[in-house]
Amino acid sequence: MIAAHYAALQVVAPLIAAPLCVLLRRGALAWLVTVAVSWIALAIAIQLLVQVMATGPVSYELGGWAAPWGIEYRVDSVNAFVLLIVSGISAVAAPYAHHTVVREIPEDRHYLFYSAYLLCLTGLLGITITGDAFNVFVFLEISSLSSYALISLGGERKALTAAYQYLVMGTIGATFFLIGVGLIYAMTGTLNMADIAARLDPVEHTRTVLAAFAFIIVGLGLKLALFPLHLWLPNAYAYAPSAVTVLLAATATKVAVYTMLRFVFTLFGADFALDVTFFAEFLIALALVGVFAASITAVFQNNVKRMLAYSSVAQVGYMMLGVGFFSVTGLTGGIVHLFNHALMKGALFMALGAVFYRLGSVRIEHMRGLGRQMPLTMFAFVLGGLSLIGLPLTVGFISKWYLILAALERGWWPIAGLILLSSLLAVAYVWRVVEAAYFRDPPPDRPRATEAPLALLVPTWILTLANFYFGIDTSVTVGVAADAARALLGEGG
Amino acid sequence: MEFLVGHYNYWIFVFLMMLGFYVVVARGNLVKKIVGLNIFQASVFLLYISIGKVLGGTAPIIVDGGGPATYSNPLPHVLILTAIVVGVATTALGLSLVVRINEAYGTIEEDEISGMDKEP
Numbered sequence A: 001m002i003a004a005h006y007a008a009l010q011v012v013a014p015l016i017a018a019p020l021c022v023l024l025r026r027g028a029l030a031w032l033v034t035v036a037v038s039w040i041a042l043a044i045a046i047q048l049l050v051q052v053m054a055t056g057p058v059s060y061e062l063g064g065w066a067a068p069w070g071i072e073y074r075v076d077s078v079n080a081f082v083l084l085i086v087s088g089i090s091a092v093a094a095p096y097a098h099h100t101v102v103r104e105i106p107e108d109r110h111y112l113f114y115s116a117y118l119l120c121l122t123g124l125l126g127i128t129i130t131g132d133a134f135n136v137f138v139f140l141e142i143s144s145l146s147s148y149a150l151i152s153l154g155g156e157r158k159a160l161t162a163a164y165q166y167l168v169m170g171t172i173g174a175t176f177f178l179i180g181v182g183l184i185y186a187m188t189g190t191l192n193m194a195d196i197a198a199r200l201d202p203v204e205h206t207r208t209v210l211a212a213f214a215f216i217i218v219g220l221g222l223k224l225a226l227f228p229l230h231l232w233l234p235n236a237y238a239y240a241p242s243a244v245t246v247l248l249a250a251t252a253t254k255v256a257v258y259t260m261l262r263f264v265f266t267l268f269g270a271d272f273a274l275d276v277t278f279f280a281e282f283l284i285a286l287a288l289v290g291v292f293a294a295s296i297t298a299v300f301q302n303n304v305k306r307m308l309a310y311s312s313v314a315q316v317g318y319m320m321l322g323v324g325f326f327s328v329t330g331l332t333g334g335i336v337h338l339f340n341h342a343l344m345k346g347a348l349f350m351a352l353g354a355v356f357y358r359l360g361s362v363r364i365e366h367m368r369g370l371g372r373q374m375p376l377t378m379f380a381f382v383l384g385g386l387s388l389i390g391l392p393l394t395v396g397f398i399s400k401w402y403l404i405l406a407a408l409e410r411g412w413w414p415i416a417g418l419i420l421l422s423s424l425l426a427v428a429y430v431w432r433v434v435e436a437a438y439f440r441d442p443p444p445d446r447p448r449a450t451e452a453p454l455a456l457l458v459p460t461w462i463l464t465l466a467n468f469y470f471g472i473d474t475s476v477t478v479g480v481a482a483d484a485a486r487a488l489l490g491e492g493g
Numbered sequence B: 001m002e003f004l005v006g007h008y009n010y011w012i013f014v015f016l017m018m019l020g021f022y023v024v025v026a027r028g029n030l031v032k033k034i035v036g037l038n039i040f041q042a043s044v045f046l047l048y049i050s051i052g053k054v055l056g057g058t059a060p061i062i063v064d065g066g067g068p069a070t071y072s073n074p075l076p077h078v079l080i081l082t083a084i085v086v087g088v089a090t091t092a093l094g095l096s097l098v099v100r101i102n103e104a105y106g107t108i109e110e111d112e113i114s115g116m117d118k119e120p
Helices: A002-024 A027-055 A077-104 A107-129 A133-152 A158-188 A193-199 A207-223 A233-239 A242-268 A270-275 A279-299 A304-324 A328-359 A375-389 A395-409 A413-439 A454-472 A475-488 B002-006 B008-026 B030-052 B075-105 B110-116
Strands: A058-061 A072-075
Touching: A002 A027, A002 A058, A002 A072, A002 A107, A027 A058, A027 A072, A027 A077, A027 A107, A027 A475, A072 A077, A072 A107, A072 A193, A077 A107, A077 A242, A077 A328, A077 A454, A077 A475, A107 A133, A107 A242, A133 A158, A133 A242, A133 B075, A158 A193, A158 A207, A158 A233, A158 B008, A158 B030, A158 B075, A193 A242, A207 A242, A233 A242, A233 A304, A242 A270, A242 A304, A242 A328, A242 A475, A270 A279, A279 A304, A279 A413, A304 A328, A304 A395, A304 A413, A328 A375, A328 A395, A328 A454, A328 A475, A375 A395, A375 A413, A375 A454, A395 A413, A395 A454, A395 A475, B002 B008, B008 B030, B030 B075, B075 B110
Parallel strands: none
Antiparallel strands: A058 A072
16 A cells, blocks of 8 residues: 555655754664665655566656646656656665764754755755656755755855855756746646647747746756856865765766656657757767866866866766767767766765765875875775776776767767766876875874774675765666657657 | 836846855855855845746735636745745755864864865
């Protein structure tokens, strides 16, 4: 009986747990609730994915109101996969959070931290699962508002300005999105995504719909940090508490990319988007410039967290590249990279969080000689870095393989060459950290660092090993991603 | 002329939107930026309300069992109630961040803050 309500529980469970944390007022209890709810969310997400792969899309009518009028939660292969990413990362990040939160955040705010964490999770899961365009905006703001608060909890005062900057840019993005949804509603008279898709055809060539498309793309571009709208991201990730960086870097931009996929392919349709002059070319150009500009900037960062944040902007470029190809292979690459990038950035930021736990800093000059003092942490970092570069046997290789395949399929071999070339830039910045950690002597004024506690190492290594597991056995990830890509392009599945 | 006057509410929406956006971008004072953001968000409320308005329409309430009356679409109003709540939450959070920034930096001028934050 409860199985019929999985779709609603996916969002409602963390939503109810958030105020519960506030009522408990004890950091440790709130943490336990967070871990339990994250695991429940993961179990539900797995159930939903299995159900969707077996019997097709799941539709849930909230409050029993039928679809075009009431709010519908609709799970198909695309968002079931994204739900798995979000809840999976949270299930690993929540146990990890305890130690870093104790170290980084004043004790009287612990329960508030977990409450905001759960609200952020609610928002991210809600954006993904809902089948209602306005509902996306509401959940977008739930996740955004809670992430501004989470970022501002970072120890340095720069975290405050980073959160403020993100608040301003995020609100502009969300408001642009809201204008777009309003214009669509004006033209179609409905907010249900499937209904919009069906009713948009006759009015497709009006200027209003074109304007709606532009507003939505720019608004979501801000949220997913598409170059050159990425300016909020590096500081937000660099100065947020470690556990928050793990959660946001691995999930927030992915969910925004998913939303863009949903609007471009399901609502407007690939044909409409291709009819928009130079849209695909524009997307590919921005993606490639973003990959290179962000990777080059990353090479020159001395704060390793900031370095990886710039690398995230570059990785978003790869995802958008997959979208820009408008082919099943390209989209498969883009969607599978959502999953793969969550694994690698999750692992890397967790390793960095462990470094911060011991050193109180993640600046590259402070990390010298760390390879011998924190061998397990740094080795996880190296493996995560290899995955980021795209070495065979890692997940990074799988994503790039499909993207290059898609480029060659279209006969755009210069783009394939650029993808390879950009991997070299990843080698450059990952190498800077490896060189400092393994080939330099520790600075004399730094007390000897010891290995990070198990509570941090275990989650870090779970994600690190997942990088290899899903790099070798791709049947699940690529299978689902290919299915999702076909569904988005309307080729069955 | 008809196009200009007949759509005056949309023109106000566009004007307010651009005005708010300009304030956010051009002002260096963090509180003024929030004010700009507010105007920007409020302009969208106007857009939604305009979409739902039917000329001569009333509220969708049946009075004395009377026949079907012309009424404005109530759904945009409901949506905008939600958006107003979001706007209030954003403003509250934004202003509380400004308070914290003022405590940490002793100023709320953007250029002075970025001057203090220069990466060594």
